[in-house]
Amino acid sequence: MRLTTFTDYGLRMLMRLANEPDRAFSTADLAEEFGLSRNHLAKIMQHLARAGFVETRRGGGGGAVLARPVDKIRLGNVINHLEEGQPLVECLGTDGGDCSIDGQCRLKARLRSAERAFLADLDRSTLADIPGLNI
Numbered sequence: 001m002r003l004t005t006f007t008d009y010g011l012r013m014l015m016r017l018a019n020e021p022d023r024a025f026s027t028a029d030l031a032e033e034f035g036l037s038r039n040h041l042a043k044i045m046q047h048l049a050r051a052g053f054v055e056t057r058r059g060g061g062g063g064a065v066l067a068r069p070v071d072k073i074r075l076g077n078v079i080n081h082l083e084e085g086q087p088l089v090e091c092l093g094t095d096g097g098d099c100s101i102d103g104q105c106r107l108k109a110r111l112r113s114a115e116r117a118f119l120a121d122l123d124r125s126t127l128a129d130i131p132g133l134n135i
Contacts, residue, residue: 007082009034010044014053014078018070018127024063044082051081069128076123 013030031041045064048054055067066073 003079004083004086006044006047007079009036009041010048010082011075011078013041013044013048013064014066014073014127015130017054017064017066018130021066021070024057024061024065026063030064047082051078053078053081066127071126071128073127074123075125075127075129076119076121078127079122080119 012034016030016033017025027038027042027045030036030045031038034041045054045056049056049064049067052067053073054064056062056064
């Protein structure tokens with residue numbers, strides 16, 4: 001399975017926030033650190049906030065912080081939220097894609113099962129389990 005860069009950077013941002021849990025990170029600081037545009041980083045941060053992983057605060061001393069303890073942020077859950085709308089293959093999308101063998105294909109069920117197993121395996125780990133985090 002290949003994750004989108006959106007998810008890759010979302011995971012990196014969560015790891016960065018976890019490294020300094022008492023610090024609120026501005027989008028400008030994170031964008032510079034990751035070499036992303038502020039606009040792109042803000043979209044990722046909004047997605048993380050809507051999913052309840054990050055809390056954002058406005059004003060002086062504001063910024064982004066983790067909304068939950070690191071041991072309560074399951075990796076499979078994060079990936080599932082960030083990859084929402086990005087099916088493993090076209091036929092697993094909400095519209096079913098354009099498949100000429102739909103109804104006869106036995107691969108679709110196996111791919112769906114593999115995707116669920118992938119996320120379930122990652123759900124056995126939390127953000128706290130990632131090596132190298134100074135928490």
